[in-house]
Amino acid sequence: MNKKYFRFSQATVAYYPAESFQSLKHIxxxxxxxxxxxxxxxxxxxxxxxxxNTIILKPGEAYKNQAAVxxxxxxxxxxxxxxxxxxxxxxxxxxxxxxxYVAGIYMRGIRFGFVPTSLLxxxxxxxxxxxxxxxxxxxxxxxxxxxxxxxxxxxNFLASLPDAEWYNGFAEIIKHASVKDAAMxxxxxxxSPALFMKNKKLAxxxxxxxxxxxxxxxxxxxxxxxxxxxxxxxxxLGHAIENLYALSHGRSIAIGMSFAAxxxxxxxxxxxxxxxxxxxxxxxxxxQLDYEKGKVLEVLTMDKKRSGTTINFILIKKTGQGIIHxxxxxxxxxxx
Amino acid sequence: MNKKYFRFSQATVAYYPAESFQSLKHIxxxxxxxxxxxxxxxxxxxxxxxxxNTIILKPGEAYKNQAAVxxxxxxxxxxxxxxxxxxxxxxxxxxxxxxxYVAGIYMRGIRFGFVPTSLLxxxxxxxxxxxxxxxxxxxxxxxxxxxxxxxxxxxNFLASLPDAEWYNGFAEIIKHASVKDAAMxxxxxxxSPALFMKNKKLAxxxxxxxxxxxxxxxxxxxxxxxxxxxxxxxxxLGHAIENLYALSHGRSIAIGMSFAAxxxxxxxxxxxxxxxxxxxxxxxxxxQLDYEKGKVLEVLTMDKKRSGTTINFILIKKTGQGIIHxxxxxxxxxxx
Numbered sequence: 001m002n003k004k005y006f007r008f009s010q011a012t013v014a015y016y017p018a019e020s021f022q023s024l025k026h027i028x029x030x031x032x033x034x035x036x037x038x039x040x041x042x043x044x045x046x047x048x049x050x051x052x053n054t055i056i057l058k059p060g061e062a063y064k065n066q067a068a069v070x071x072x073x074x075x076x077x078x079x080x081x082x083x084x085x086x087x088x089x090x091x092x093x094x095x096x097x098x099x100x101y102v103a104g105i106y107m108r109g110i111r112f113g114f115v116p117t118s119l120l121x122x123x124x125x126x127x128x129x130x131x132x133x134x135x136x137x138x139x140x141x142x143x144x145x146x147x148x149x150x151x152x153x154x155x156n157f158l159a160s161l162p163d164a165e166w167y168n169g170f171a172e173i174i175k176h177a178s179v180k181d182a183a184m185x186x187x188x189x190x191x192s193p194a195l196f197m198k199n200k201k202l203a204x205x206x207x208x209x210x211x212x213x214x215x216x217x218x219x220x221x222x223x224x225x226x227x228x229x230x231x232x233x234x235x236x237l238g239h240a241i242e243n244l245y246a247l248s249h250g251r252s253i254a255i256g257m258s259f260a261a262x263x264x265x266x267x268x269x270x271x272x273x274x275x276x277x278x279x280x281x282x283x284x285x286x287x288q289l290d291y292e293k294g295k296v297l298e299v300l301t302m303d304k305k306r307s308g309t310t311i312n313f314i315l316i317k318k319t320g321q322g323i324i325h326x327x328x329x330x331x332x333x334x335x336x
Numbered sequence: 337m338n339k340k341y342f343r344f345s346q347a348t349v350a351y352y353p354a355e356s357f358q359s360l361k362h363i364x365x366x367x368x369x370x371x372x373x374x375x376x377x378x379x380x381x382x383x384x385x386x387x388x389n390t391i392i393l394k395p396g397e398a399y400k401n402q403a404a405v406x407x408x409x410x411x412x413x414x415x416x417x418x419x420x421x422x423x424x425x426x427x428x429x430x431x432x433x434x435x436x437y438v439a440g441i442y443m444r445g446i447r448f449g450f451v452p453t454s455l456l457x458x459x460x461x462x463x464x465x466x467x468x469x470x471x472x473x474x475x476x477x478x479x480x481x482x483x484x485x486x487x488x489x490x491x492n493f494l495a496s497l498p499d500a501e502w503y504n505g506f507a508e509i510i511k512h513a514s515v516k517d518a519a520m521x522x523x524x525x526x527x528s529p530a531l532f533m534k535n536k537k538l539a540x541x542x543x544x545x546x547x548x549x550x551x552x553x554x555x556x557x558x559x560x561x562x563x564x565x566x567x568x569x570x571x572x573l574g575h576a577i578e579n580l581y582a583l584s585h586g587r588s589i590a591i592g593m594s595f596a597a598x599x600x601x602x603x604x605x606x607x608x609x610x611x612x613x614x615x616x617x618x619x620x621x622x623x624q625l626d627y628e629k630g631k632v633l634e635v636l637t638m639d640k641k642r643s644g645t646t647i648n649f650i651l652i653k654k655t656g657q658g659i660i661h662x663x664x665x666x667x668x669x670x671x672x
Binding site for chain 2: 066069070073074077080082083084104105106107108109130132135136138140141142143144145301302304306307308
């Protein structure tokens with residue numbers, strides 16, 4: 001099995017970039033492993049789950065909450081899971097976020113790994129150890145930072161991925177390109193979503209590039225005291241509108257990125273706002289939304305990135321180069 | 337302010353052994369601190385909480401659950417707490433357990449400290465970083481290990497402590513003596529609960545001795561791979577009966593210790609079972625309970641110390657010297 005290691009201060013993540021789901025049993029003993037998945041993934045791939053203890057969640061961000069955590073813990077107790085068990089999240093970002101969180105708190109922490117099945121989970125959500133659940137409209141308000149023991153990619157899962165889910169994933173890829181990788185930005189401009197969707201090799205290369213990029217940033221700054229903040233590009237406004245308007249994560253942060261690009265233009269003289277918007281649109285992502293400013297501002301006030309009356313906003317100085325820019329809540333209110 | 341430091345791999349705990357509650361404001365800024373307490377402590381010491389943001393919980397183990405965590409998080413959001421806030425648990429073990437847990441997961445972790453107000457919380461619950469909540473009858477099934485930034489002892493809180501709460505605390509002190517400190521065991525035999533209850537200086541010395549003992553064990557083995565397990569003496573049967581019969585923690589583990597002493601006699605030829613029982617009785621603690629074996633065994637099966645069909649039981653070889661003794665669930669069933 002081809003694998004790479006990403007080393008963190010307290011853990012090492014084994015990454016299997018191109019493996020069959022069948023191989024999972026060589027990484028996690030079936031007798032002491034529980035898979036966590038959702039109804040969508042389970043019904044599209046039922047056979048794969050044969051011989052595995054499996055807990056099936058209701059799909060979607062609306063179920064990424066404490067009630068789901070409670071019911072999973074009760075099921076784990078029912079399955080008589082002790083501290084030697086491994087929890088494996090097989091699904092998109094919601095599943096991997098909940099899996100990491102439950103594994104972090106069950107009996108004060110058990111081993112866990114991920115088999116991300118969506119593009120977004122492969123390039124972003126499953127990487128970096130952030131996990132958690134929402135509290136009301138507030139995203140990821142309860143959670144931990146804890147690295148998985150392994151991440152296994154089986155690109156065959158992408159075959160059953162709806163188009164909208166591809167675009168969701170491209171939003172995070174465009175984010176990576178915008179703040180860290182001008183060359184990838186250009187590559188995305190020269191390609192198209194359809195090209196990646198029909199060419200597994202091309203998609204695989206793009207995924208691995210993003211896995212490396214994100215791990216590199218997180219290994220330098222696991223607990224987000226500096227550079228890792230750049231990966232929040234588009235996520236401040238994005239998170240605020242996501243649960244308020246029940247938008248997909250990709251669409252929310254696309255709107256957030258385009259707002260942040262406008263802000264970058266106004267505050268830093270960033271010259272390529274149209275280029276960012278054009279790329280988002282090329283990948284079928286929205287660049288604006290008619291939202292209620294008052295409500296959005298209220299949610300923004302509880303953003304985890306706030307410190308007193310200031311939010312660390314992520315802007316771009318030039319394409320491929322993000323910067324952290326503290327901005328007051330008042331100024332933000334005006335810009336909205 | 338007199339203080340000591342206990343250093344862990346990822347954190348340092350500042351311990352203020354004899355301070356007035358008034359001093360708390362020099363350790364935690366009132367503008368960015370929220371106190372967590374329960375109705376009992378709040379009504380006995382209402383004035384102390386003036387000028388502090390305070391969240392008041394319903395008292396008792398029955399409320400140490402996820403619902404309490406949810407409502408605290410909602411109150412923290414209501415108070416607009418950001419990541420720079422400090423959470424301080426002012427209360428007994430239930431309050432400190434919940435405080436550490438909420439602080440560990442709120443926005444993926446904020447600073448926290450403890451002002452334990454009961455003898456049990458001072459000598460045991462507030463020390464060592466274990467926190468969490470119960471899930472049904474299963475104790476501490478969701479939780480973390482994370483050290484507080486500080487622990488402040490104000491012995492004046494003990495003045496309002498009901499006698500039963502003193503005995504609760506003595507149970508953990510007898511536990512420490514039984515597995516780690518033969519001299520303290522003897523000292524307890526030669527003294528009496530009444531002596532400590534009426535002599536603040538004597539109580540203070542006993543408390544500090546136990547704080548040092550527990551920190552010493554935990555600093556050597558924070559994540560309980562070895563020696564820290566000894567501190568589970570009496571806690572295997574103890575935890576199983578505690579929520580099943582709504583017993584106090586101290587009474588539960590006293591029954592657990594006396595069972596473990598009997599087991600030590602049967603399996604290891606331990607010769608001083610009567611001495612342990614006599615000491616428990618001297619400190620007003622029970623040494624037996626007529627429980628339903630089937631039910632208890634069912635809960636024991638989900639003990640966090642179980643690994644497959646074996647439980648790491650803590651026995652005593654001789655007074656003051658605990659050992660870890662793996663025992664099968666079947667053998668345990670017979671001994672019960």
